[in-house]
Structures are given as structure tokens and as C-alpha cells.
Amino acid sequence: MTAKIISGTETAKAIREELKAEIAELKEKHNVVPGLVTILVGEDPASQSYVTAKNKTAHALGINSKQVTLSADTSEDDLLALIDKYNKDDACNGILVQLPLPKHINEGRVLYAINPVKDVDGFHPVNVGKMVLGEQCFLPCTPHGVLELLIRSGIETSGAEVVVVGRSNIVGKPMVNLMLQKREAGNATVTVCHTRTKDMASHTRRADIIIAAAGVPKMITADMVKEGVVIIDVGVNRIGMSESGKAILVGDVDFDSVKEKAAAITPVPGGVGPMTITMLMKNTVQAARQAAGWI
Ligand code: NAP
Numbered sequence: 001m002t003a004k005i006i007s008g009t010e011t012a013k014a015i016r017e018e019l020k021a022e023i024a025e026l027k028e029k030h031n032v033v034p035g036l037v038t039i040l041v042g043e044d045p046a047s048q049s050y051v052t053a054k055n056k057t058a059h060a061l062g063i064n065s066k067q068v069t070l071s072a073d074t075s076e077d078d079l080l081a082l083i084d085k086y087n088k089d090d091a092c093n094g095i096l097v098q099l100p101l102p103k104h105i106n107e108g109r110v111l112y113a114i115n116p117v118k119d120v121d122g123f124h125p126v127n128v129g130k131m132v133l134g135e136q137c138f139l140p141c142t143p144h145g146v147l148e149l150l151i152r153s154g155i156e157t158s159g160a161e162v163v164v165v166g167r168s169n170i171v172g173k174p175m176v177n178l179m180l181q182k183r184e185a186g187n188a189t190v191t192v193c194h195t196r197t198k199d200m201a202s203h204t205r206r207a208d209i210i211i212a213a214a215g216v217p218k219m220i221t222a223d224m225v226k227e228g229v230v231i232i233d234v235g236v237n238r239i240g241m242s243e244s245g246k247a248i249l250v251g252d253v254d255f256d257s258v259k260e261k262a263a264a265i266t267p268v269p270g271g272v273g274p275m276t277i278t279m280l281m282k283n284t285v286q287a288a289r290q291a292a293g294w295i
Pocket of ligand 1: 142165166167168169170171172193194195196197200213214215216219234235236237272273274276
């Protein structure tokens with residue numbers, strides 16, 4: 001069996017077209033333009049490129065997006081004051097603080113300071129709690145992107161054995177919760193693996209769907225999966241540089257061997273990655289609708 005490739009690039013493109021039309025309609029019919037503020041502290045090159053990509057995508061869709069870049073020695077108080085300013089700014093529907101923050105700033109304090117109705121990253125405890133309860137909220141962008149990929153690829157999760165590898169607050173834990181929900185792309189029987197899991201292969205070999213988010217290059221190999229498995233590879237690992245100076249990226253799954261056994265698989269790059277930014281845009285539009293009384 002050679003796997004069907006689940007293209008995040010294509011799916012993200014389709015969702016962005018839908019969002020573009022939705023944003024144009026919001027402006028035309030209701031004079032509403034969704035507003036997003038991205039805050040970057042410091043000059044980490046990876047963070048800079050993520051923030052640039054987010055702003056570029058937002059602009060292309062018609063979102064009023066503003067990037068604020070602060071120096072690495074910005075104090076926590078100054079950052080909190082800036083968040084407070086945008087919390088009170090009606091033109092701003094979504095606030096995103098790019099992580100990681102410099103060591104002298106308490107990440108939790110900063111994320112908790114964002115008004116939950118503007119928390120388009122879905123990291124505020126109010127949104128995390130609502131997600132666990134299955135209530136309307138902003139879903140964290142990467143797990144949200146995985147859900148959309150599963151839905152739009154027609155992958156049945158109800159009753160499926162799903163193994164999530166990784167239990168971070170931004171990917172693994174929300175992923176586990178979402179797969180459990182009584183909703184579309186949920187209703188799965190979920191197992192979660194982490195560094196203390198004994199004999200991980202005994203779990204992954206039972207899985208109908210594996211969602212890998214460990215950050216370990218090619219850790220899931222063909223002998224660890226069953227025929228017909230669906231693989232969603234969240235991992236993005238830099239393993240070197242090409243001759244042209246571009247980073248060589250691989251996932252947590254050994255794509256070349258596993259694709260021979262899988263029914264469907266996401267590539268890296270071009271899988272979950274493009275979905276993450278797209279879900280940020282979707283959350284920003286949701287925030288604008290919400291602020292305007294769910295128009
Ligand atoms: P993280 O915070 O480092 O968490 C990694 C998780 O994987 C931890 O729960 C860890 O277990 C588990 N783990 C690590 N090594 C393992 C092993 N050998 N066996 C079993 N479990 C193992 O990472 P993250 O932020 O969740 O990100 C995970 C990956 O997804 C990274 O490659 C990251 O770059 C990528 N990512 C991609 C996107 C995207 O848009 N495509 C977005 C976010 C993240 P313990 O809890 O026991 O330490």
C-alpha cells in the first residue's frame with residue numbers, strides 16, 4: 001500500500017479562500033474589518049519569520065494586522081502595559097504574543113493578561129477550560145489545524161483508536177482533549193504517549209490514527225505502525241542545511257518507510273504547518289464576529 005498524501009498546503013489554501021470571501025463580506029455588509037496584533041519580543045530569527053508569515057497571511061486575507069516588535073530587554077511590566085492597551089482597543093480583535101519569550105519575562109503572566117475574548121492563540125486558561133468542557137472557544141491553532149485536516153480529508157475518527165505522541169500544553173494535551181470530544185473529528189478512543197511511556201510501539205501498532213508531536217526526527221518507523229494507519233505528523237525538526245542554504249526539515253515520522261504501510265499521511269513540510277497559521281486567521285475572524293455580536 002502506498003499512502004494518500006494529505007496536503008496541508010492545499011487544504012490551507014482552500015480555507016484561506018473561504019476566509020478571504022468571509023472577510024470581504026464582513027466589510028461590505030457590516031463594515032467590520034478583523035484586527036490582529038502580533039507582539040514579538042527580541043530578535044530570535046525563527047520567531048521573526050513566524051511573525052512575518054502570520055502578518056503576511058493576515059494582510060493577504062484582508063485582516064487589519066499590525067506587528068509590534070519590542071527589544072529583547074523589554075520589561076515584563078512594559079509588555080503587560082502594551083497588552084492592556086490592546087485589550088482596550090476596539091479595533092483589535094486578536095492579540096498574539098509570539099513564544100518563546102525572553103527568560104526574564106514570565107510567560108504564564110503574559111498569556112493570562114490577554115483578554116480571553118482576544119486570545120486567538122487559544123492559550124488562556126479560560127479558553128483551555130472551555131475547550132475541555134466542549135464549549136465554544138478559541139481552539140489552539142495547531143490542534144485545530146489537525147482537526148480541520150482530518151475533517152476535510154474525510155478521515156473517520158469516531159470509534160477509532162487514536163494514539164497521540166506528546167503531551168505539551170500547545171499540541172499534545174489539547175489534541176487528546178479534542179479527539180475525545182463528542183463532536184465531528186472526535187469520539188475517538190485516545191491513548192497518549194510521552195517520554196515515560198513503556199514500549200511505545202505496542203501502542204502505536206494498535207493505532208488507526210497516529211498524531212505525532214514529540215519533536216524527535218523520524219522516531220516513528222514502519223515497524224511501529226499497522227497496515228492502513230492514518231498518520232498526522234506535527235513534528236518539525238531541522239536536521240541540517242541544503243546546499244542552497246535552506247533548512248532541511250523532517251517530521252517525527254520516517255515518511256519514506258511509513259508511507260508504504262499507511263493509508264494516508266501528512267508530509268513535512270506541507271502538512272500541519274500551513275494549517276496552523278490558517279487557524280490563527282480563522283480564530284481572528286471568529287473574534288471579530290464575536291466582538292460585533294456574532295454577526
Ligand atoms: P514539546 O513541548 O517539546 O513537547 C514534546 C512532547 O513529546 C513532550 O510531551 C515529550 O514528553 C514528548 N516526547 C519527546 N520525546 C519523546 C520520545 N522519545 N518518546 C515519546 N514522547 C516523547 O514540543 P511541542 O511544542 O509540543 O512540539 C512538538 C513538535 O511539533 C515539535 O517538532 C514542534 O516543532 C512541532 N510543532 C509544529 C507545529 C506546526 O505548526 N506544524 C506547531 C507546534 C509544534 P514529556 O512530556 O514526557 O517530556
